[in-house]
Amino acid sequence: MRYTTHSIIRMKFGKLAILLVTLAAAAAFVFPRELLVLQGYHADKQKFSVELVAKGLSHPWGLAFLPDGRMLVTERGGILRLIRADGVISSPLLGVPIIHHYGQGGLLGLALDPDFKNNKIVYIAYSEPEWRTSGTAVVKATLEEWGLVKHQVIFRQQPKVNGDGHYGARLVFAKDGTLFITLGDRQQYADQAQQLSSHMGKVIRINKDGTVPKDNPFIGIEGAKPEIWSYGHRNIQGAALHPDTGKLWLNEHGPRGGDEVNIAEATKNYGWPNACYGSHYSGEEIPDAHAPHGYIEPIYYWNPSIAPSGMAFYTGDAFPQWRGSILIGALAGEYLARLELDGEKVRHEEKLLSGMGKRIRDVVQGPDGFVYLLTDEENGQILRLVPPAEKGQNPEVR
Numbered sequence: 001m002r003y004t005t006h007s008i009i010r011m012k013f014g015k016l017a018i019l020l021v022t023l024a025a026a027a028a029f030v031f032p033r034e035l036l037v038l039q040g041y042h043a044d045k046q047k048f049s050v051e052l053v054a055k056g057l058s059h060p061w062g063l064a065f066l067p068d069g070r071m072l073v074t075e076r077g078g079i080l081r082l083i084r085a086d087g088v089i090s091s092p093l094l095g096v097p098i099i100h101h102y103g104q105g106g107l108l109g110l111a112l113d114p115d116f117k118n119n120k121i122v123y124i125a126y127s128e129p130e131w132r133t134s135g136t137a138v139v140k141a142t143l144e145e146w147g148l149v150k151h152q153v154i155f156r157q158q159p160k161v162n163g164d165g166h167y168g169a170r171l172v173f174a175k176d177g178t179l180f181i182t183l184g185d186r187q188q189y190a191d192q193a194q195q196l197s198s199h200m201g202k203v204i205r206i207n208k209d210g211t212v213p214k215d216n217p218f219i220g221i222e223g224a225k226p227e228i229w230s231y232g233h234r235n236i237q238g239a240a241l242h243p244d245t246g247k248l249w250l251n252e253h254g255p256r257g258g259d260e261v262n263i264a265e266a267t268k269n270y271g272w273p274n275a276c277y278g279s280h281y282s283g284e285e286i287p288d289a290h291a292p293h294g295y296i297e298p299i300y301y302w303n304p305s306i307a308p309s310g311m312a313f314y315t316g317d318a319f320p321q322w323r324g325s326i327l328i329g330a331l332a333g334e335y336l337a338r339l340e341l342d343g344e345k346v347r348h349e350e351k352l353l354s355g356m357g358k359r360i361r362d363v364v365q366g367p368d369g370f371v372y373l374l375t376d377e378e379n380g381q382i383l384r385l386v387p388p389a390e391k392g393q394n395p396e397v398r
């Protein structure tokens with residue numbers, strides 16, 4: 001039989017289609033929801049249980065709920081998946097950007113467009129490779145059932161540098177529709193956190209199309225990058241908008257004994273690396289003094305360090321006593337921090353889930369008011385905190 005070029009192409013497409021269907025079927029595995037043995041978990045003010053929603057995710061990093069109740073989840077290695085509320089995990093979505101997959105780099109934070117219901121647009125932060133360097137970038141794309149289309153890279157960290165650490169990479173929409181991007185100092189470049197000519201160690205604020213908002217604070221300052229909102233940060237892996245004030249709250253990995261919670265205000269300098277609690281990992285001391293140099297003191301810090309990551313304000317009905325608290329996942333600390341607030345001060349910290357031995361990468365309040373967590377491990381999980389079932393009540397019909 002003679003093959004024409006046309007028939008060969010057709011055959012290849014036919015085989016490709018069969019291969020794709022087979023792969024999709026193999027990858028869409030089902031995990032029944034399980035109850036862990038943490039029924040009636042002890043806590044200061046609220047008892048809760050922990051449910052396993054899904055597992056088998058490789059170092060999941062960011063989670064966002066779609067309006068239909070499904071979860072969009074990034075895995076650090078460069079995989080994006082949709083996960084149903086009953087734990088069914090999709091095959092990897094197509095159209096994901098190429099990432100620098102070393103160290104802390106990968107597919108990282110994500111956010112849905114505030115008008116996602118109508119436009120299906122998502123924003124994903126990732127470490128973008130360029131020759132031997134990389135930098136945090138943000139891609140905007142439309143989410144289809146099978147993947148991302150209509151990509152537009154709306155932000156690129158400048159300069160790109162060597163090294164695989166401190167990408168920051170949380171994305172939060174402000175109430176005015178601008179997008180905050182949290183960055184890190186890229187680990188070996190701490191001094192750039194103080195330089196307005198570099199994006200590193202900054203909070204960035206841009207419009208949805210990547211342009212600079214007209215009221216950004218450093219527009220017109222010679223040599224300053226106009227996307228900068230605040231500076232002097234080390235590595236911001238958690239951020240959330242205060243539900244009442246609309247201010248951007250964040251947490252950042254500090255040096256040894258100096259992880260922080262800050263409220264990021266326009267033009268403000270948060271001190272890194274010139275002032276900070278704790279000491280460099282080399283043992284070298286860092287001055288604590290913030291005020292004499294105009295650096296903003298953290299509103300809270302951890303000594304010893306906990307390596308804080310995802311962050312959410314709790315506003316739901318499932319845990320009334322937690323309303324108004326911040327929930328922060330601890331990686332090295334292996335717990336869920338609940339910070340009780342008094343205005344813009346932290347009044348009390350409660351350590352939830354300590355002893356479970358899980359590095360917690362992201363924290364999200366679900367549309368049901370339950371608290372969803374991503375665990376950072378090769379066989380990563382989605383866990384959720386729910387109120388404990390009443391005695392004799394079937395937890396499935398709670």
Ligand SMILES: [Ca+2]
Pocket residue numbers: 232260270271272275276296297298
């Ligand atoms: Ca600081």
